[in-house]
């Protein structure tokens with residue numbers, strides 16, 4: 001995968017999938033601007049720390065990345081949070097933060113990135129949705145709802161902006177061994193190593209995904225190898241259906 005001369009913005013770049021994606025994009029030759037609550041110490045070409053629930057920050061991020069890198073060819077909307085529980089166990093605060101981070105921020109970043117990419121003749125947006133956004137998973141109503149929204153946004157934008165040379169696609173992972181999964185187990189009193197090993201036994205391939213395995217799909221969708229994919233939801237699930 002050769003992305004020499006390309007420029008990219010990755011949100012959630014300090015997390016499991018974000019770190020792997022940034023490393024791989026840079027390894028393929030792209031210059032990468034990283035965005036997260038704290039980007040201190042991350043290996044990158046530009047650092048744009050901030051909170052995606054801040055409307056001004058989210059709206060301005062693509063332009064700031066383009067100014068820092070000299071353009072914006074690739075946007076990876078990766079930041080996300082997971083709130084556990086059925087609707088009856090979910091608070092207004094759970095709803096607000098899930099919508100703000102998982103839906104509103106990617107919407108604002110996409111909206112701001114499209115004109116920049118269109119003016120340059122095209123680009124690629126890769127959203128990280130989830131298998132749990134394509135089919136309902138148990139006890140995560142807000143997470144599934146917001147991931148379904150970004151999956152739908154991806155499909156809509158894939159149609160609406162193809163004529164501008166902008167490809168919008170999404171990766172839909174099932175379980176990935178990242179801080180998101182590990183802290184979820186810890187909060188519930190489980191040892192994360194044991195819980196992830198046991199979870200792996202429920203996957204037909206025999207293990208949950210590594211962040212690198214998801215980052216490689218991101219890289220593919222961002223590259224010219226995926227030049228005819230617009231609005232695709234690519235499931236990376238090791239053969240495990242949502243159940």
Ligand SMILES: NC(=O)c1ccc[n+]([C@@H]2O[C@H](COP(=O)([O-])OP(=O)(O)OC[C@H]3O[C@@H](n4cnc5c(N)ncnc54)[C@H](O)[C@@H]3O)[C@@H](O)[C@H]2O)c1
Pocket residue numbers: 011012013014015016017018035036037038050051052053078079080081082101128129130131172173174175176177178179180181
């Ligand atoms: N880990 C999994 O099993 C899994 C499965 C399917 C989809 N995903 C999705 O993959 C993406 C990456 O998840 P991950 O597993 O690497 O999680 P992670 O928790 O390791 O990383 C998420 C990153 O997003 C950042 N972030 C959260 N809220 C933010 C905010 N308000 N402003 C700025 N940054 C913020 C966090 O600081 C963190 O670095 C998420 O969208 C997640 O929903 C993860």
